[in-house]
Amino acid sequence: MGRLPDGEAAPADGRLPEGTAADAPFGTYIHVPFCSVRCGYCDFNTYTADELRGATRAGYPGDVAREIALARDVLGELGPLRPMRTVFFGGGTPTLLPADDLVAMLEGVTDAFGLAEGAEVTVEANPDSIDAAGLARLRDGGVTRVSVGMQSAVPHVLAALDRTHDPERVPLVVEWARDAGLEVSVDLIYGAPGESLGDWQRSLDAAAAMAPDHVSAYALIVEEGTALARRIRRGELAAPDDDLQAAMYEAADATLGAAGYSWYEVSNWARDGRVARHNLAYWRGHDWWGFGPGAHSHVGGVRWWNVKHPAAYRDRLAAGASPALAREVLDDETRRVERVLLESRIAEGLPVGLLEPEGRRAVAGLVADELVDGRAALAGRVVPTLRGRLLADAVVRRLLP
Structure with a gap:
């Protein structure tokens, strides 16, 4: 699992520096750090049952x-509490x-802060850990959107990713979610070991056929410290x-565009304006409080992150202390x-x-190179073309010489 960044020690009471502004749109991320098994490519802060240490x-x-x-106490010192626009x-x-x-x-979040009218409330779900009754209960409890971890429609690709669900269950979950009145997103990963372009096209076609409101498609990244990285280093799998x-x-x-989806961020497409407002808030630099072990937060130019292990997180809070490990104040x-970096x-x-x-001055050259829309x-705005999205890092290097 990835290490937390360096920073100055966070105060035990969690209070933010005097003068911190708290006037941007506000949301919250709630991290649930539990998994039944750990996927070989994953470096998220997650724990299986035998790793919880109490x-x-x-x-x-x-x-x-x-x-x-x-x-609520910390933010109440900065001024009127803001309702959550996204959870x-x-x-x-x-x-x-x-x-x-x-x-x-x-x-708990609603009682402490309130929800803004029309707030977006999303729950990530694995296909094999949710059913129709659970989705209906989430909707009755105020959830508006579910993000289903499809990853692939091809069994050997799912096996390469250590995913355990049956791909035939995904359309059922999407149907159950839609029947419950929830918006639906599906998440895909491409570039797994042994995945061909034909395999990927099969997954894209399967995702489009379910007609979800939103699709995320992420390139597989080999993170240091993961089982996948070790297998690639040993030559067992190709990078x-x-x-x-x-x-x-x-x-x-091409496939999602033909199916009526529009890209709104490099890795995300939506139909009928059904963008993921929570994720878009990150790219726009809004404020959020991240609850849970290892969660990151940002308020008014102050960024902090919690201790990683659920037991350490529990112990700090039980002792009346903040779970924040460190923070940085951004100039x-x-x-x-x-x-x-984000808005490009x-x-x-x-x-x-x-x-x-x-x-x-670099913008004209980026337009000439067909990396930015002329x-x-x-x-007065820098918008990447399809080629620019493929070369997003190169675009940023020219915008920040």
Whole structure:
């Protein structure tokens, strides 16, 4: 699992620096760190049952409730509390917890801060850890959207990713979610060992046939410290091929575009404006509080992250202390650079005025190289073309020379 970044020690009471602004749109991420098995490619902060060291799934909603109370106290010192525009349960596998536990945590957030009118509330779900009754309970409890971890429709690709679900269950989960009145997203991963372009096309066609509201498609990244990285290093599996992954991305954009989806961020497509508002808030630099072990938060230019292990998280909160391990206070230049990194990835684009003079001069060359949309540039925004999305890192390097 990836290590946490360095930073200054966070105060035990969790209080933010005096003068921290708390006026941006606000949301929350609730991390559920439990998995039945760990997928070989995953470096997320997750734990199987034999790794919990005394922490328990049953006790977890109570631990989160303590952090919610802390957050209300800390943010209440900055001014009027802001209602949550978005809530996102991620993991791990949130649906390993009973639906009632997820609803209880949502109620805790709602009681502490309130939900904005029309708030988006998303739960990530593995196909084999949710059923029709659970989805109906989530909807009755205030959840509006479910994100289904499909990953692939091809059994040998799922096996390469250590995914345990039956691909034939995914359409059932999508149908159950739709019957419950939930918006539906499906998540895909491309570039797994042994996956051909034909395999990927099969997965894309299967996803489009289910007609979800939203599709995410992420290139497989080999993270250090994972089982997949070790197997590639030993020569047991081939590393992802960059050219093949580029072809897979182009296939995704073509297939999803033909099916009525529009890209709004490099790895995300939506129908009928059903963008994932929570994720878009990250790319726009909004504020959020991340609850749970290893969760990251950002409020008014202050970023912090919690201790990683569920037992350490539980123990700090039980002792009346903040679970935050460290933090950093971002200066204006760092915040500007981060806006360039993030907003150059989204379809609404990056305001050219955010760039330094050399970066602004680079825009014409990016248009000439067909990496940035010329019409958008004339309107004062940097929007990547399809080629620019494939070469997003190169675009950023030219915007931030």
